[in-house]
Amino acid sequence: MKLYLAFLIPILIGACKSADKHVESVNDIKSNILKSIPKVKISDNIVSITNFGAKGDSVTDNKPAFDKALKTCKEKNGCKLSVPAGTYLVNGPIHLSSNTSIDLNDGAKLVFGTNAHDYLPAVATSWEGTFLYNYSPLIYAYKASNVAITGKGTIDGNGANGFSKWYDLQKADQQLSRQMNHDGTPVNKRMFGKGHFLRPQLIQFYECKNVLVEGVKIINSPFWSVHFLKSENITARKVKFNAFNRNNDGFDPEYSRNVFIEDIDFNNSDDNVAIKAGRDHEGRKTAAPCENIIIRNCRFKGLHGVVIGSEMSAGVQNVFVENCTYAGDCKRGIYLKSNADRGGFIRKVYVNNLTFGKVEDGIYITSNYHGEGKGHVTDISQVYFNNIKFNNAANSGLVIQGYPGKKVNNINFSNISIDTCANAISFTNAENIILGNLIIGKQATTPSAAK
Structure with a gap:
């Protein structure tokens, strides 16, 4: 200069x-x-995950309980799903719909299973800036509004024992996704998932409006921790991170607008x-x-x-x-x-x-x-x-x-x-x-x- x-x-x-x-x-x-940025409307309809057979004993697979609870919430046009203290193993993704929130009580911990097959079928998502279909993010909301994750509990992606081991295997798929991007391959032809090695995000909100992530502790992510993709009107507040695997970003707003990130304790390897x-x-x-x-x-x-x-x-x-x-x-x-x-x-x-x-x-x-x-x-x-x-x-x-x-x-x-x-x-x-x-x-x- x-x-x-x-x-x-x-x-x-x-x-x-x-x-x-x-x-x-x-x-x-x-x-x-x-x-x-409007205040997210949390439903007054409060239900406990234990009412659907969930057990916080660190052994029981609580995926069926979450599926039942969230289906009920969707049928009732939303609810606040309360998770009491305990360690809840979840062998597969949690998919949120509109007007639904998960509230992790103090002492509650979600631990996600490590069997990749449990995160299929592949869902519409994005990976390092390219739209494609891949293993479901562990907590995933698509085209939803008024969705929230709140409370004083912990979300453990269990990445070190699972998807994070794929880092050394991902290069070919990473290059393939980028080539599809440059070639303009139709998104519905960009099928990853089974037989491929692109790690899913821990939490992703895709084309969502009015999103809140507040209070929770996020640890051990398989890839990016919280991905706001083509979403708007987002508040993230008082979140704590301890995420030390490869590419463990904290927050990744992408193609998103009206994002407010406040009072966060970061501790990320990325x-x-x-x-x-x-x-x-x-x-x-x-x-x-x-x-x-x-x-x-x-x-x-x-x-x-x-x-x-x-x-x-x-x-x-x-x-x-x-x-x-x-x-x-x-x-x-x-x-x-x-x-x-x-x-x-x-x-x-x-x-x-x-x-x-x-x-x-x-x-x-x-x-x-x-x-x-x-x-x-x-x-x-x-x-x-x-x-x-x-x-x-x-x-x-x-x-x-x-x-x-x-x-x-x-x-x-x-x-x-x-x-x-x-x-x-x-x-x-x-x-x-x-x-x-x-x-x-x-x-x-x-x-x-x-x-």
């Missing part, structure tokens, strides 16, 4: 003149997002929040941006704090990350990643009032993720970082990597401090970058006098 003072001064003056108006408009966007919008050809064709997302008052711990990408081909916009801190180390604090296969855009991202402890890289923006792709470079612009502190960045503090023909542009860093840092700033193919009140390393004091 070439940065000349004569060029920078007008930018800063213009920014100051429009600052108040900009802040007001941004606050209006955020306020309108919160107003647009991204805490990964915002996505489809992969490559299919994402660009779907053209449904992931947008209007607020993440606040969370504690980050794991691989990365908040990520946008790399599957984001339909675009991501209006993302707010604010008032968060750390519960442990992260590899990267904020990570925006794309490559020249993706296309789409990342814009109108506002990151405010964050504190991190030890990271490898503080803020990392790249258009060249894994050095892959050609022909579809992402437009990354209008990203604002303010009042962010890192105790230590073992590798790099601030990184931007664009392309000569498509530079990352209009990025604003203000009030950023990094106490210790191996490599302060690395900007390539970037323009219109505004830096204000940056302290990387020890803050300079009064100049010493000549001796």
Whole structure:
């Protein structure tokens, strides 16, 4: 990046003149997002899973009990299914319908079985940004509204003993799914499941409206932990994660809008929040941006704090990350990643009032993720970082990597401090970058006098 003072001064003056108006408009966007998310209507019809023969003895297969209970709930146009304290083995998926919630009482634990055949027949889903049919997510809602998972209990995906073992077997199917994406293979021809090795998500809401996930603890996921796919009006609050298998992201909103994530305790072996919008050809064709997302008052711990990408081909916009801190180390604090296969855009991202402890890289923006792709470079612009502190960045503090023909542009860093840092700033193919009140390393004091 070439940065000349004569060029920078007008930018800063213009920014100051429009600052108040900009802040007001941004606050209006955020306020309108919160107003647009309705409170999920929890049914007054409360039934206990034990009324359907369930036993929390860690041995009984409670899949038949859940099937009966949820069928009854559907026939009654919804219910609140209460799960008392105990350990409930469930050999197969739980499928939620509209107006139905599962409430896990304090001391209740769902443990899912590890026999892959129990998660067939294959259902409509998505895998790393490509629509297809695959093993059912362990808890799955499709085209439902007013659905919720609440309580103080635990959801154990039992991934380490089951599907997670497929990680080393998935490469051929992963490549096949991507080829089908690029070739435009009809989705009903993309049949995975039996004989294939794509791990299912632990929890997925697909084309759902008015979704609530609150209070529960989520552990031992086989793949992504909670996937919001083409859904809207979502609230996730006071959830706790302990998920250490491969690709155990916390929350993955994809092609989704109006998402509010608040007061979460993350502890994931992968991204805490990964915002996505489809992969490559299919994402660009779907053209449904992931947008209007607020993440606040969370504690980050794991691989990365908040990520946008790399599957984001339909675009991501209006993302707010604010008032968060750390519960442990992260590899990267904020990570925006794309490559020249993706296309789409990342814009109108506002990151405010964050504190991190030890990271490898503080803020990392790249258009060249894994050095892959050609022909579809992402437009990354209008990203604002303010009042962010890192105790230590073992590798790099601030990184931007664009392309000569498509530079990352209009990025604003203000009030950023990094106490210790191996490599302060690395900007390539970037323009219109505004830096204000940056302290990387020890803050300079009064100049010493000549001796």
